[in-house]
Amino acid sequence: MDDQLQEARILAALAGIRVPPDRVGALAGGLALTKRTAETLAAADFGVAEPAAQFRAPEAPTR
């Protein structure tokens, strides 16, 4: 939980907002929703909306 509190504090600070200590816990509780959203977005197939869609990366060299 301490890690989540710290994570919430850092994110709020980076976003430029001050969250009083008594509300950091609630904000940390909301991180689960953010992480679920992030996983959904990361897993999406962006198809033609993928900026690098038309560029094919070369095969990784075999060793």
Added chain:
Amino acid sequence: MSGGDLAALSLAEAGRLVRDRKLSPIEITDACLAQIERLEPRLNAFITVTADAAKQAAEARSEQIAAGTRSGRLQGLPVAIKDLFDVAGVRMTAGSRILAENVATEDSEVATRLKAAGAVMLGKLNLHEFAFGATGVNPHYGPARNPWDPERMTGGSSSGSGAAVAAGECLAALGTDTGGSIRIPASLCGIVGLKPTYGRVSKRGVLPLSWAFDHIGPMTRTVEDSALLLEVLAGLDPGDPSCVDQPVPDYTRSLNGGVRGLRIGVPRRFFFENVDPEVETAVRAAIKLLGEMGATISEIDAPLIDEIPGALTAIMLPEALAVHQRWLNERSDDYGDDVRYRLELGSTYLAMHYVQAQRLREIVVRAWREEVFSRVDLIATPTTPITARSIEQAGASPESGSGLQVTFSLIRFTNPLNLLGVPAISVPCGFSAEGLPIGLQLAGRWWNEGAVLRAAHAYETATDWHKRRPPLVAAS
């Protein structure tokens, strides 16, 4: 007609009577003001009533009519607007403590258009604080109460608009809709609410919540009234970069086209999951009736529907935080708990999430264009999966389970259409055993409000749900 009967007239009916000089703007305005005086202690739909200005405007409109001058399609008709819109000389609180003393210096574009059409402005309507919530429970001005049962919520965020129109305190109202805020209170209060296509109506002079999804639209007692108001409101405004130069059809003229030949899609899943049984029964009956009236009904898939809520959240919360960042730092304690919590949550989304969500939106729009709206003209769903819950349940603390659950339920079927930007309407389609209204949602192709309105009007004409009056109002 008694004052209560006058206030129960539709906008179009009152307009015809005024044009025929069978009803004066003074009579109809006084009738609405009397209804406001009688019902406001119970409903709390208004934040500011501009009675003196309304009376003066009504007198001026009456004199114009006596002189044979026509000022527009809403000449002498009393309407009210959500307190998120600027009206010059009137305070614009946004339902907040922060803007409690804010007085607008200019009219919003839609206020300008209403006035130019001859409307009489009755005042500013209650809302969820900063329009950032779906229940309408406001800690600063009190909740607007549902005319069908004042112990229940109206839904939000255009809560006062829903209550005032249902109660006959005004002939029509304007609302905003970022995730369902027009359609949700319309559904829960038993009226019609239309979210037009994104870009159809100017947002200049309206406090933003999330500019990617904010829409403005009418809330009325009939579909014809929504068509009439949209004709007044729609059209390019160079002062709003999101407003699009699209032709504005004559919606009222095409209302009577019926549904024969229209293809209506019913989503196989998502939109009928976790729905109150009474809501599902009423909505399925409405769809069946549309089929019997000549529409072609078919089942459809709703592409990427499970991805949509995440994309919405990752765009809406950071945008809302961007709007509020300064106030949040300077006057954090002046926010209500639920809105402050949602704003703070916006800080946990990264730029990467916002970018991914915008890309996903592009894919979703493409998929719905190709897989849904190339095959059907409209989709039909419940507007909300639930009827109006108690204010106590809706207003529970932001971290508590019950308050959050109500909010998530309310927005589930409406907010995907904000991501798409398509036009969508809620029209009354029944009542629960407890006497609470149920709404049918019809959504159409981008810029095709005409088909949405035509189908909704056909359904409304074939039923009488919209003619029922809340017991509180009928007692007048």
